[in-house]
Amino acid sequence: MVKVRGVSKSFGPKQVLRDVSLDIAKGQVTTLIGPNGAGKSTLLSLMSRLLPKDSGQILIDGREIGQWRSDELARRLAILKQTHHLNIRLTVRELVEFGRFPYSHGRLTREDREIVDEALNYLELHDIAGKYLDQLSGGQRQRAFIAMVLAQDTEYVLLDEPLNNLDMKHAVQIMRIMRGMADDLGKTVVLVLHDVNFASAYSDQIVALKDGRVAAAGTPDELIRSDVLGEIYEMEIPIETVGGCRVCIYFTGEQAAGL
Amino acid sequence: MKHKRNLIILGILLLLALLVVCLYLFVPLRGNIQYILKLRTNKVLAIALTGAAIAYSTVIFQTITNNRILTPSIIGMDSVYQLFQTAMVFFWGSTTLQFVDQQINFILTVVLMIGFALLLYQVLFRKDGTNLHFLLLMGIVMGTLFGSLTTFLQVLIDPNEYSGLQARLFASVSRVNTNLLFLGGGLMIPAMLYGLRYVRTLDAIALGRDHAVNLGVDYGPVIRRMLVLVAVLVAASTALVGPITFLGLLVANVSYHMLDTYRRGPLIAAAVSVSVVFLVGAQLIMERVFVYTTPVSVIVNFIGGIYFLYLVLKERTAW
Numbered sequence: 001m002v003k004v005r006g007v008s009k010s011f012g013p014k015q016v017l018r019d020v021s022l023d024i025a026k027g028q029v030t031t032l033i034g035p036n037g038a039g040k041s042t043l044l045s046l047m048s049r050l051l052p053k054d055s056g057q058i059l060i061d062g063r064e065i066g067q068w069r070s071d072e073l074a075r076r077l078a079i080l081k082q083t084h085h086l087n088i089r090l091t092v093r094e095l096v097e098f099g100r101f102p103y104s105h106g107r108l109t110r111e112d113r114e115i116v117d118e119a120l121n122y123l124e125l126h127d128i129a130g131k132y133l134d135q136l137s138g139g140q141r142q143r144a145f146i147a148m149v150l151a152q153d154t155e156y157v158l159l160d161e162p163l164n165n166l167d168m169k170h171a172v173q174i175m176r177i178m179r180g181m182a183d184d185l186g187k188t189v190v191l192v193l194h195d196v197n198f199a200s201a202y203s204d205q206i207v208a209l210k211d212g213r214v215a216a217a218g219t220p221d222e223l224i225r226s227d228v229l230g231e232i233y234e235m236e237i238p239i240e241t242v243g244g245c246r247v248c249i250y251f252t253g254e255q256a257a258g259l
Numbered sequence: 260m261k262h263k264r265n266l267i268i269l270g271i272l273l274l275l276a277l278l279v280v281c282l283y284l285f286v287p288l289r290g291n292i293q294y295i296l297k298l299r300t301n302k303v304l305a306i307a308l309t310g311a312a313i314a315y316s317t318v319i320f321q322t323i324t325n326n327r328i329l330t331p332s333i334i335g336m337d338s339v340y341q342l343f344q345t346a347m348v349f350f351w352g353s354t355t356l357q358f359v360d361q362q363i364n365f366i367l368t369v370v371l372m373i374g375f376a377l378l379l380y381q382v383l384f385r386k387d388g389t390n391l392h393f394l395l396l397m398g399i400v401m402g403t404l405f406g407s408l409t410t411f412l413q414v415l416i417d418p419n420e421y422s423g424l425q426a427r428l429f430a431s432v433s434r435v436n437t438n439l440l441f442l443g444g445g446l447m448i449p450a451m452l453y454g455l456r457y458v459r460t461l462d463a464i465a466l467g468r469d470h471a472v473n474l475g476v477d478y479g480p481v482i483r484r485m486l487v488l489v490a491v492l493v494a495a496s497t498a499l500v501g502p503i504t505f506l507g508l509l510v511a512n513v514s515y516h517m518l519d520t521y522r523r524g525p526l527i528a529a530a531v532s533v534s535v536v537f538l539v540g541a542q543l544i545m546e547r548v549f550v551y552t553t554p555v556s557v558i559v560n561f562i563g564g565i566y567f568l569y570l571v572l573k574e575r576t577a578w
């Protein structure tokens with residue numbers, strides 16, 4: 001369980017998170033949504049100790065995040081940031097092998113290799129495992145990074161906009177994997193998504209951030225509503241129910257189209 | 260495949276390094292053999308150690324700064340060396356350089372250079388401890404300041420005195436004696452052995468800070484230890500033979516170019532071998548071909564400059 005209590009964060013004079021509190025339940029898929037600049041990525045960075053917070057508490061399994069040893073936490077929590085440029089030249093397999101670093105510190109055991117193979121298979125990367133990342137398409141590269149996070153095999157998995165660059169098929173595939181990790185493996189998944197329809201279809205909990213505050217939180221049924229989303233995104237969002245799933249028909253939003 | 264090729268290249272480089280060292284020791288061998296061998300052993304050990312330390316520290320420095328065209332000299336340690344040597348001549352005359360005990364000069368220089376680096380790091384560590392760009396900026400500013408002070412003093416020095424000083428400011432092994440070798444080796448070898456504990460951590464650090472933290476690297480403390488290690492190596496090698504940091508840039512890039520790997524272990528080994536080949540080779544050419552008419556740093560910079568231009572013109576963008 002991750003508990004965020006009254007967390008604030010500023011960059012210089014700019015306050016990015018204001019008194020944010022939320023609970024991430026174990027074994028569930030929790031999705032953060034919200035407009036650009038709402039503070040979603042910042043919150044994820046705080047929850048994964050990539051950034052220090054200014055005030056408040058972040059408890060991971062009951063222990064304050066700063067009290068964890070970094071290597072211990074790396075076996076419990078993995079994060080993939082929104083942008084992840086690399087300065088070194090790696091093959092897909094070498095990248096995924098880094099996912100095992102928290103366990104074997106660069107000396108892979110047989111078990112490590114099996115897990116790496118599994119992650120590569122899971123993301124259909126086996127055929128291109130020997131290719132260099134800079135020879136891949138954007139979506140293939142994105143999947144390689146997700147495979148690395150899978151190979152890290154942590155209880156908590158935090159992914160910032162994992163669907164970036166993915167085609168429909170692979171986007172659905174990733175979301176299914178996330179769902180499977182929660183349902184079958186009992187992992188706790190936290191995602192940042194811009195596509196509210198994916199959030200609606202695959203999340204147990206949705207947390208909407210706006211201007212650094214939690215604007216709304218709840219199940220998809222509670223959150224995917226015209227009035228709630230309309231206020232968060234400041235546009236009209238009609239909602240239909242298709243096949244038992246609430247779907248936003250926002251593509252022709254009148255206000256967004258400039259009225 | 261890739262792995263095997265890397266191993267073969269690494270093997271060849273190590274053999275080449277050994278070969279050059281042997282050439283330096285035994286060719287040509289005449290006169291008082293015992294005396295000559297002792298002299299040459301001292302020199303070749305000093306050169307090889309210096310070359311190794313420079314290569315080693317440059318690869319580490321480039322890894323933690325995530326930048327393959329920087330050398331540790333950017334934090335201004337060379338300029339401390341130059342200022343100190345110049346100040347000695349300015350205040351006490353060039354004869355002090357001969358009369359002040361070599362070991363004392365070495366120890367003072369090392370202490371000053373490491374002290375300077377630690378002071379600089381202190382500014383960095385007191386903040387969040389990972390703002391390397393701030394460190395580089397501070398280093399450039401301090402380096403320029405010391406450089407200007409050095410030039411100022413040099414202008415005021417008597418020209419005769421100055422020529423005595425100049426020998427100090429070029430890299431040279433002619434003044435290395437056994438005692439100095441023990442001092443230098445005593446600093447450099449343990450430092451390099453200590454660094455070996457971190458080669459795999461450095462692999463993760465090469466991914467960038469966020470990835471390294473995610474993978475459980477204790478980022479701040481490791482970076483600090485690496486910076487101190489770099490300071491010790493640069494100080495010891497500079498105090499031993501003088502400033503010769505361009506070499507680091509060159510050999511590090513040659514090793515990235517030759518080995519198809521991201522692993523710091525093999526890269527460091529390759530850079531160290533190339534460095535030894537290069538530096539001992541240059542010394543060999545200078546002593547036995549040009550018979551001391553050309554300072555070794557001229558050879559290093561000439562060949563190094565050409566190779567570097569080649570790299571810049573043709574290199575792919577990532578390592």
Ligand SMILES: Nc1ncnc2c1ncn2[C@@H]1O[C@H](COP(=O)(O)OP(=O)(O)OP(=O)(O)O)[C@@H](O)[C@H]1O
Pocket residue numbers: 011014016034035036037038039040041042043082
């Ligand atoms: N390192 C930084 N320095 C200064 N300001 C920052 C920094 N990182 C983020 N910000 C600011 O904080 C605010 C929130 O950024 P954040 O990346 O958390 O937004 P986000 O919700 O993830 O947006 P997006 O949907 O565009 O990814 C933005 O206004 C951004 O300009």
Ligand SMILES: [Mg+2]
Pocket residue numbers: 040041042082160
């Ligand atoms: Mg973001």
